[in-house]
Amino acid sequence: MPTTSRLLTLLSLLQTRRDWPGGVLAARLEVSDRTVRRDVERLREMGYTIRATMGPDGGYRLDSGAELPPLLFDDDQVIALAVALQAATVTGAGIEEAALRALTTVRQVMPSRLRHRLDALEFTSIVARPGEAATRAVSPEVLLAISAATRASEVLRFDYSDGPGAGGKSARTEPRPPRRVEPHHLVNSGGRWYLLAWDLDRDDWRIFRADRIEPRTPTGGRFAPRDIPGGDVAAYVSARFKGSTQENSWPCYGAVVLHRPASYVLPFAGDGIVEDLGGDRCSIEVGSWSWTAIAAALNRFDADIDVIGPAELADAFAQLAARNSDTVAHYEREHRRVTTGELTTAGDA
16 A cells, blocks of 8 residues: 555544554555554654553554644545535624635545535535525624633623614614623524523523624633523424423414415415415415414415415404505695695794
8 A cells, every 4th residue: 555545544443443453454454564653754754642541552643633624524524514614604603704715625525436425415505585684793702702711611791782873874873881791502594693581680582593692702711501492493483483481483473365375485485384275265274473473474376375274363454454555644634734835844833
């Protein structure tokens, strides 16, 4: 076996288990113990930290080092790494450019057989759907600070903004005391990062947007991690997004018949359940945090609607109709005043 191939094989073996007796390595590589020792020295010169282990047989252990040496991956690991890097370009973690550069580097050195597999898996990340707020990139330093405090179970102190105001600047106008929380989990949902934490001042669970967090140093004291309600982080956060603290479901569910084909409705139904009724009709069952929100969402299909139930949903349509009528009436009154010259300017008053 050529020296280069033998070194790669040796490195691959060292990565698969913690300790390797020297004699076992020699047998696997079909070389002498002396050759194994020379090859280990070559890997050390390349930057790998390989320690000799004590014992009857003696052996070797691959440890982490002070610098990042050349890495060795099998075919499946290379594909997994490339796909993860491509997905990382839209995580909103502020690492998009670095991920793209890393992906380009990995792809350049791939064997052609792996490059073909990667190209077959190439995908385009979906931008925000209409009506969704644009995501704001989070500084990697912020994510690292949150993760470090979470991993160490240390109280995290931070300033929390109210989100962007005019010109993209923070809407916060008055200084506020820093928030003090016990960080438990960093969650990514829809390209946006959130911190699930126990708020010490409010004595309750809270979910914070990471792009509004400005960590303070130093962190606070250690704490004992609490049990997440229900035991499932993803389910709990999803339920909170739906306005519930108990079950991962919307507090309001309603069903209607839309006078639109199912093929027209399905692409925009979200988590709603659509049933084709034939012709130009379909039924849809959908949930939201309020009955009015359901009624407003269903109106976007620009179709005649028959309410199946419950009565609260029919009442919500009536409330929207009255509100919209008031809007039109107000507009017509103001428009009439403008066209008839009833309005006066501040200078004329």
